[in-house]
Amino acid sequence: MSAGRDEVLALLRANGVIGAGGDWQLVQLAGGWSRHTHRLTDAVSGRSFIVRVRPPGALLDTDLEREYRVYAAVAAAGVPVPAVHALQNAPESALGGPYFVMDHAPGHSPLVWQAGDREALEANWRGDRSVATDVVGALAAIHDIPVAELGFLGPPLSFREAVGRWRAVYDKSAMVADPVVEEAFEWVLARDPGPVEPSLVHADFRIGNMLLHEQRVTAVIDWELAHLGDPLFDVGYAAMPYYAGKFVRAGSPLVGAFAEPEWFVAEYARRRGIEVDPETVRTYTVQGTLSLIAIIGIGLRRFADGESTDPRMAWNRFVIPGLRQDMVRLMGW
Incomplete structure (x- = not known):
């Protein structure tokens, strides 16, 4: 780990972020599916950074530089995110892959499947x-960022393209045919809301991807799936019952337990000055659920094929x- 620490420190010094000296320690944090997260802290000044690493065989092989640029663009628009400072995009590094360094924002990510965190939100x-x-407020601000400032994300995804991407992921990784999932894809495709004015879509917008400190949101994190598309996807995705703490038992009746x-829908619409069709939100809640099933399928396939020994995958x-x-209920079956 000392080699990784020294490499990160050299990168920060080369970019003028820190000076010489200090008593820096690099510690890997728990969790992480497609990124490994490390905290770099100076015992002298107390300053702290987060290092996000894309390891070999990440669950989602998303572009690290793209994520870095999203953080920078979103911060410039005034959305609460950690400031990014340096990118090391070479395929190999002392930390096992490319990485970028950003500020360590105060707070913690609520875990809605734990009663204490869920009850605190309620x-x-x-x-x-x-x-x-x-x-x-953060969601409305994200969707109000001018698309012209996000050209590096490429052209917007249409509704059918977005659904098709996750359908392809699911088809490639599925271990067995699941008629409920397959019918749900068809149900979603039949409910195309039509052309929309594209916005930045976080695509994993949920309370677990935010940092809370003293009952305030200090940062929105994990932008690796961000793209241009229909902003209402984020509204429907956040409303998934799973992200309100549902597992074996029902979770909170609140969106994300908060x-x-x-x-939630009415306040979002008011802040953006638009009308929101509840049926479109329902469609995107099912689509979001399908995307999560597809992601889980990647992990199951890799574990079954011996490409991962991470028990969380299984x-x-x-x-x-x-x-x-959840999908059966949302589709009214």
Whole structure:
């Protein structure tokens, strides 16, 4: 780990982010599916950075430089994200792959499947609603960023292209045919909302991808799936019951355990000055569920094929029955 620390420090110094000296320690943090996360801290000044590494065989092989540029663009627009400082995009490094360095924002990511975190979010909703207000404000700000400033993301994805991408991922990784999943893809495709004005789409927008400190959102993180497309995907995705803590038992009745569903949609629409069709949100909640099933399928396939020994890849199979149940209910079957 000392070689990795020294390499990161050299990169930061070459970019004028830090000076000489300090007592720096690099520690890998738990978690991470497609990125490994390390914290670099100076015991002298207390300054801290986060290093995001794309390791070989990442669950989602997404472009690191693209993610880095999204962080920079979103920060420039005033959305709460950690500032990025340096990118090392060579395929090999002392940390096992390309990486970038950003500020360490205060706070923690709520884990809605733990009763304590879920109940704290629900209590905030019953109180001053600071979390819900910050989340909706951040989402509206993301979708209001001028697309002209995001040309590096390429052309917008149409509805059918976005669904088709996840269908291709699912078809490639599926271990067995699942009629519920296959019918759900057809159900979604039949509900094309039509052309829309494209916006930046986070594509994994949920309370678990935010940092909270003193009941306020300090950062929106994990932008690796970001693209241009229909912003209402993020609204529907955030409303997935799984992301409100559902697993074996039902989770919170609130969106992400932090806001009533009707308020969440209405407040988002008010802030953006648009009308939001609840049926479109429902379509995107099913589409978001399908995307998660496809991602889980990648991990299951890699574990079964011996490409990964990470037990989380196999454990995630227990998530799928609940996701199928959610889709059946949302589709009115």
